[in-house]
Amino acid sequence: MKVLFAAGDPKPERWTVPIQQLLPEAEVFNWDPNGEPVNADYAIVWQPPEALFERERQLKAVFNLGAGIDGLLKVANLPRDIPVVRLEDAGMSVQMTEHVIHQLVDISRNMQVYRDQQAAGTWKIHRPIRRKDWPVGVMGLGHIGKRVARSIASLDYQVSGWARSEHHLDGVTCYAGTDRFDDFLAQTRVLINTLPLTDATRGILNADTLAKLRPDAVVINVGRGEHLVEDDLLQAIDNGQVAHASLDVFQSEPLPADHPFWQRAEITITPHVSARTQRDDTLEQITGKIRAHSQGQPITGVVDMSQGY
């Protein structure tokens, strides 16, 4: 069995050495843009070049080094007749959950005021929040969205969830489909986006959506930058519809130095760090699936190309 690694990492041996250890039965190759075909059975990729799929014609499956496969789907000649497998969790849902809780509490309890007070040497107690004033809505109820929603519900916030398909979650009011989107938004003050990026969800955080939220709305985007129409957010902040946004992802990353977001006190910027791939967990998962697939066993995480996730 031959495994080809192609992730544009300047130190690919950080990946290929452990892959070889985890799959001693395999020959492991690092992608060489100027090389010859290796006739790989499996490719482990992050934003691979088209040349890879031109050269490697015997692939039995492609493994993506992330949960979101929107980048991979942009590769025009990605094969459609073999399984494309996305990363499932691998330590990401817990990271994203604690990031979102941190941001939610930072905003709802106005922790910046206490940081400013400390800097000024000021002791002043502010009124505690009432949880009923901070209803939360989670967009996307995949593995990550579910964990986010459950964890916030366990902190006694009112939590709604919205997804394309039906879900049932203890303690979370779930809405399904575009017909129920407005009902979901009307329940929501803190809108948390964990959706996958597809043609159906691109630009879903727009002026229309933001206007339907409860007053003094908060947007926490840990999905993709292309979910958010950035000018619409700025306008909704200027209109007073949105009180604060915490953004981890952007239309263009790194966020350009002259982007208006940087200077806004109402926007918290983190540089796409809400959940990073954990190499150990990731490689254990992917190599386990490669072995299973090579033995004819079923594997999970295969992308439904018709849905794009």
Next chain:
Amino acid sequence: MKVLFAAGDPKPERWTVPIQQLLPEAEVFNWDPNGEPVNADYAIVWQPPEALFERERQLKAVFNLGAGIDGLLKVANLPRDIPVVRLEDAGMSVQMTEHVIHQLVDISRNMQVYRDQQAAGTWKIHRPIRRKDWPVGVMGLGHIGKRVARSIASLDYQVSGWARSEHHLDGVTCYAGTDRFDDFLAQTRVLINTLPLTDATRGILNADTLAKLRPDAVVINVGRGEHLVEDDLLQAIDNGQVAHASLDVFQSEPLPADHPFWQRAEITITPHVSARTQRDDTLEQITGKIRAHSQGQPITGVVDMSQGY
């Protein structure tokens, strides 16, 4: 039935009006330092004057407007022959839990770096943490400590708990008694204090304790200021044993303007806000217990005077 309210609030009607609504069968009085005895059956108090217990000789129970009764126990003539009842939760455990999680994540994921980066317009990704590098230890496994421990464990941190008596909590390694205190500390990098303040716990966060923690230790104190020997903390920071402290409570509150804590980048100061009494929940609980007690029913939250909590 007569109920006397004494909490030093400049607007006592915020309390006495709802008490009267919740207990229509009672006569409700606000404490008047210059008044006559009202022969109250029940007193609802926060840091009451000794004069109250001199004047009111028919009390059947005293209800404290907080979970910690260390302040009440300082009142020399607090009656010892009637139930002294502390507040149980009333919205406090969830507030304290989210505060502690916020502080833990703020420190473990070094969110201050991202705030500084945003101020400087800098996009830079830092390596994600490994959860095994951040073992957490929760001191005190009462209602609050248990919830804190469980919530942090649900975020996949390794969590230990320590208390005077034996506890069993799913996903949390529990240590009991002074004999096991050192074993608990040796497991712990992030030490979270939720203990009640008693003669046995005063000053428990001292040089000896801090020195037994794992390297680059973190202290989160949401208990009482008197749990912490403040000079010992400063020295442990200077020694490099403690990397960061998040303190919500202090030996002297408000924290004096010239206190060295204010200027320390390694110390996060919040002004005793990790959990505030929620008036609605509090009064519902206390008036419910007054009615139950007046009808001869058992009530929970009665303080064990021999333990001090």
